[in-house]
Amino acid sequence: MSACPVDHGSSPQxxxxxxxxxxxxSSADVWKKLASSSPSxxxxxxxxxxxxxxxxxxSGNWVYPSEAQFFSAMARKQHKPQAADMKTIVPIHNxxxxxxxxxxxxxxxxxxxxxxxxxxxxxxxxxxxxxSPKARWKMLLGYAAPFDRHDWVVDRCxxxxxxxxxxxxxxxxxxxxxxxxxxxxxxxxxWEGVKMRVQHFWRRWF
Numbered sequence: 001m002s003a004c005p006v007d008h009g010s011s012p013q014x015x016x017x018x019x020x021x022x023x024x025x026s027s028a029d030v031w032k033k034l035a036s037s038s039p040s041x042x043x044x045x046x047x048x049x050x051x052x053x054x055x056x057x058x059s060g061n062w063v064y065p066s067e068a069q070f071f072s073a074m075a076r077k078q079h080k081p082q083a084a085d086m087k088t089i090v091p092i093h094n095x096x097x098x099x100x101x102x103x104x105x106x107x108x109x110x111x112x113x114x115x116x117x118x119x120x121x122x123x124x125x126x127x128x129x130x131x132s133p134k135a136r137w138k139m140l141l142g143y144a145a146p147f148d149r150h151d152w153v154v155d156r157c158x159x160x161x162x163x164x165x166x167x168x169x170x171x172x173x174x175x176x177x178x179x180x181x182x183x184x185x186x187x188x189x190x191w192e193g194v195k196m197r198v199q200h201f202w203r204r205w206f
Contacts, residue, residue: 103184
C-alpha cells in the first residue's frame with residue numbers, strides 16, 4: 001500500500017477515553033456504524049485491544065485498535081481488507097508506533113521529563129500527502145519518498161514539542177519480511193525544537 005490504511009485526518013484534542021495514538025477520526029458510536037455498514041469479515045476478528053507504552057496523561061496510556069476495528073477502518077477507506085491479514089497487519093501497525101515513540105524518547109532523554117511523571121503524547125496528525133522539507137531534499141538526492149508522515153506533539157512538564165515522523169520502507173535480507181525506517185526529529189517551529197536539533201548536531205559531529 002502507498003500509505004497507511006488508517007484515516008489520518010486532523011485530530012482534535014485527545015478524548016477522555018483511551019485510544020490509539022494514530023488518528024482514526026472516530027468514536028465508539030462511529031465504530032458501531034462502521035461495523036454495521038462494512039463488509040462482513042470472512043473469519044472471526046478479535047475485539048481485544050493492546051495497551052501501548054505511550055503515555056496519554058496521568059490516567060494511563062493510549063490503546064491500539066482491535067483487529068475488528070482495524071478491519072472496519074480499512075473497509076471504510078475502501079482498501080478491500082482481508083480478515084485473515086489482520087493478524088499480521090495489526091501487530092505491524094502497533095510495532096511501528098512503538099518504534100516511533102522509542103525514537104522520540106531518545107530525543108527526550110535527559111531533558112527532565114521524569115520530574116513531572118514523564119513525557120506524554122498530547123495530540124497527533126497524519127499527513128500522508130505532505131512532504132516534510134527534509135523528505136523533499138532527500139527525494140532530490142534520489143532517495144525514495146516516505147510512504148507516510150505523522151506529526152506528534154508531546155508535553156514535557158509544560159514544554160510542548162512537535163515531532164515530525166517520516167515513514168520509509170526499509171530493506172531486509174529476508175524477502176518475505178517487512179522493514180521500516182523512521183526518520184524522527186523535532187520540528188523547527190519553536191526555540192525548543194531548534195535548540196534540540198542544534199544540540200543533537202553538535203553531539204553527533206563534535
